Amino acid sequence: MENRPDLVISNAVVVNADGRRHAHVVIHGGKISEVVEAIHPAPDAVARVDAGGRLLLPGGVDGHCHVAQVTGRFRTLDDYAVTSMAALWGGTTTILDFGIPRDSMETPLEAARNKIALAQQSRCDVGLHGSVVTWDETVPAQLEELAAMGIRSVKMYTTNRGSTLADNDTILRVMKQMVRLDGLTYIHAEHDAIITDCTEAHAAEGDIGIRHLPLTRPELAEEISVKETLAMAEYTGAPVYFVHQSTPGAVDLVTDARLRGLPAYSETCPHYLTLDETVYGERFPEWYACCPPMRSAETVAALKDRMLSGAVHTVSSDHSCYDLSQKLERSDDIRQMPHGLPGVETRMPVTFTELVSPDGHGAERFTEVFAAGPARINAVPGKGVIAPGYDADLVLVDPAEVRTVSGAGLHMGTDFSPFDGKDLRGWPQVVVSAGRIVLDENGFHDPGPVGRFIERRGFTEGTRLPAELETANSQS
Ligand SMILES: [Zn+2]
Structure with a gap:
């Protein structure tokens, strides 16, 4: 040298x-x-x-990014080469993806190994979260092997019955193992019984198209699931990280838990800080198919307050790269649609515009939620500082430089951006x-x-x- x-x-x-x-x-x-x-x-x-x-x-650390994700019959349209280049275009130099078993035949370990093989094509550095759907007696050894591979977190879903939902027994047992392995438990928190009932009730009335999405997933369902999960975290002593929190109530539950000394963390996404439910009345409501959905303008403003006050710890993209034709295929029935928004490339400008003034004031807080916080909480060595x-x-x-978003001008494997037209x-x-x-x-x-x-x-x-x-x- x-x-x-x-x-x-x-x-x-x-x-x-x-x-x-x-x-x-x-x-x-x-x-x-x-x-x-x-x-x-x-x-x-x-x-x-x-x-x-x-x-x-x-450089940005995006703690929540889905690459080549298969959900039911839909597969996101970008591979590691495309996602990682889009990340770099957007100022993110490290992404954390998930090894989520695609069905009951795939084990957590197989899911992670498959993702590591795909990640060989990555242009930026990559870390991985594991995921458990169903508990069985092989899970502890698999979690131990994942930890030995440098995969020190596990994501579980409290909703998505019939696909990724993990029941409370599974969540509790996995949390206990993660304490033993000095790992972090990631939770997608939405109360499944409420979501299922609310969705079926709207379907019975014929209100099940994309425009009805926000009606089917109430804020209450998110908050009660956060509360229940925090109780399990407190009981087991597990550090817990809530992905994509979309309501001030959900963030406040995490804040209260932290005041009691629990290692609990709150993540939100750029779209929950900037877009409200009126987008479902716009020309392309399909662009905004994600769970949780966009909330009321009042909720968005209150969530932004929590962000500015320091109660939210990270802003991740929850990048899921479907295109408009995939979204349109079943936009008449949200139960059949692929949910998730492309966002690895726009995470920086959307969040920066919210947190930093044109003279640069607020850049420290931005750096914390964009890079330093995600690196530290996810124990990614050598990053974020x-x-x-x-x-x-x-x-x-x-x-001070302003550019207008054009979905077609971005570099993700899709043809739209939910932020299209924004300065x-x-x-x-x-x-x-x-x-x-x-x-x-x-x-x-x-x-x-x-x-x-x-x-x-x-x-x-x-x-x-x-x-x-x-x-x-x-x-x-
Ligand atoms: Zn996600």
Whole structure:
């Protein structure tokens, strides 16, 4: 390796979740080797990017991303090559996918191994969550093997009867195992009996098309399921992470649990912060088929308050890449439709526009929910912070630049965006992934399938990561 650094990004406003400073960031061997205060000259390097005072943020960590997902007879339309390139276009340099058994014949271990094989094509770094649908006596050994592979979290669904629903016995037993393995339990919380009854009642009246989606999945169903799951987490001592929380009530339950000392976490998604249920009355209601559905404008505003106050810990995309023709196939019956929105590429601009002002105010909070928080809570080593010893995953952004979303102009494997037509800020201008410039003013530079599979650490180890890395660096 040449002695000169590979790359220096000079004259940047370097933003971490805990503050900002004017500095040059020096990159060597795919890692950040030095952060030099801007009062000093920028060190010489093989390549140089002049940030010109723009914001330099840690590369995004998207903790909730579905790649090549099969649900019933529908399969999402992007593979790892496409998803990871769209992620990089959108300033996300690490994605966490799920190994969800596609039916009762596939085990959690097989589902994870299949995803690891597909991830060989990834352009960015990849981690994985496991998933359990049905408990049997082989599950503890499978969870142990997953943990040994660096898969330290398991997702379960309290709804989706007949496909991914895990009953309370399963959830409780898996939580106990995850405590033993120092892992994290991910929960999709919606009360299945309420959802099922409410959906069937509307179907009986003929109100079962996409325009009726929000009527069939009440806020109450989400909140009561969060409450029930928190009770199981408290009983077992399991750290628990709620995916895509869509109501202030659901977030408040997590806040109350944390005040009692429980390691509970709240995730939301860009769409729940910005879109309300009036989208189901618009021209393409199919664009917004997801569970939970968009809520009332009042709920969206209250959720955003929780986000600004720090009660929400992460913003993930819940990326699920179907196209409009798949959505339209059965838009007359939401029970038959593929649910989920494409979003890995737009997570940054949508969230940035909500949290950061054109002069850059609020960028620290954005960094926390976009990169630092997801890396720490998911125990992803070397990510989410701009400091010596961390991976050189970086995003340069001009907080005032506005672009209008065009679904067709994005790079995900679909033909629409739920944010089509919106004017957004926070578009990456330069993206560096593992020390390589993958996006700059000359366009996208495909690095090839260089993404690494990340072995995540234990949950309690994850919270100690920053100190550990700094120690490792000062010794080198
Ligand atoms: Zn999901």
